[in-house]
Amino acid sequence: MQRKVHAVGRTDIGRVRSTNQDSMLVENETGLFVVADGMGGHAGGEIASRICIEQVKREVASKIDPELVQSVKSHPDPALLQALANSINYASARIYEHSLEDPSLRGMGTTATVVKIVEDYAYCAHVGDSRFYLVRSGFIYQLTFDHSLVNEQVRAGILTPEEAEVHHLKNVITRSVGYQEEEDVDTLCVQLEKGDLLVLCSDGLHGKINDAELSQIANKRGTASVAELVDLANDRGGEDNITLIMAEVR
Template sequence: MSKQLRLDVAQLTDVGRKRPHNEDNMAYVIPRDSQVMTKKGALFIVADGMGGHAAGEVASEIAVDTVSNVYYQDENDDIPLSLMNAIKRANALIHQRAAENMMRSGMGTTCVAAVLRGGVAYIANVGDSRAYMVRHGQAKQISQDHSWVEEQVRAGLLTKDQARSHAQRNVITRALGTQAEVEVDVFTEILEDGDTFVLCSDGLSGPVGEEDLRAIVNQYLPQESVYHLVERANENGGPDNITAIVVRVQEAGDDIPETLQHPVHAGGSSHVADESTAVLVVCLLPR
């Protein structure tokens, strides 16, 4: 009998200690229908809005709502393509909403999303919200920040420590909604039992270093991990909204496609079905 993917999930968001409003948003979808779970997997998404109150939170809400629904309506079996198409649809909707309302001109949002299906994790990102994986006690960042400082780090012009305190550390080079088209990066990881994924906004990854994140995730189950991660970010100043989803793989599935690309860049349109058979679990933040 084939192994089925089993997950333990928790999510939490907090306004932090410096911001008057929470412009982050998060969602996860775990299909009730086992056939949908087998075909499309479980989806997790964090979005960090920008553009000010009533703009940034609108952009992040559109992102999580659109990606969560469009991904499951897409009948394509190509998981990376479906995920990218859902994110590109969110980008188009945010861009359109911004064009229709002068008060929301320039609004946008980061987006990091993960689909766990069978024995594989597919992680997509735009902006500087991150995905980490903790395996065998060691943490690594899977996503690559689309930010000015991280591009300098990758070019060898800044160190990681310099980037953390650099004056330009909040400048992102790619976001949803700011342009009519967007490029989405997708990465793949073969799952192992016990793997833990952390999706978070920069309000967490900024104040909380990778070593602290690793220690917390290794010590606690997801429900406790999210609280300790948010608590640590606030202890370290809480300069921004803080959002985290922690997903522990209790048992990895054994369905792994023969060919996996890393990273994947693709485009194109998706076929959208009339109905979604997924159960949607969305946390919409208070205004």
């Protein structure tokens, strides 16, 4: 069965930055959703996130075709997971090549959180500290792992979650798309249920709104809460670009 998923997305420059280095993709027809949070001086982040979106879209369209989907016998399907991971690494190679052509763009990169709906499953490939959440029956679950310095220290028991929230290095990420030709990509698959909300966001949103608040607001208004949540992140400082995609499973 193919689940009907309807998503709403918004990206905002915030209150401090002069440019928006975030990019997003919302394709309700194909069930493909992407958040990319770019980094790098001289417009590098903006270029990296845009290339990431373009290349992932192209690669997913060409590789996750009806023939591959029809060949799936059970979920999670390794071929689908690999195809999503490959789409991110294809983007990573293109960004890396672009940076070699222009010395002012050296070191640019981007996060990438990619979700593709296949039948009644959500497949995800992920690099960086943007996030993929599942909101179900009033509860919120962070499905992706932040590839950040402080999060790895929390997992190692060096920092507490409370200390990580206010740490001066909390925005330092340990993996990015485009910094090198190929990156270690996390993948996952989750079965969908009617009424689920899928949330993809950059750290400009989850850094200002905690999980409990996000769950409460999303449960109350569903996809209609996207603008409210972005405005709330801005009201709390808006120091970073803010991107949010929320998809409702019908």
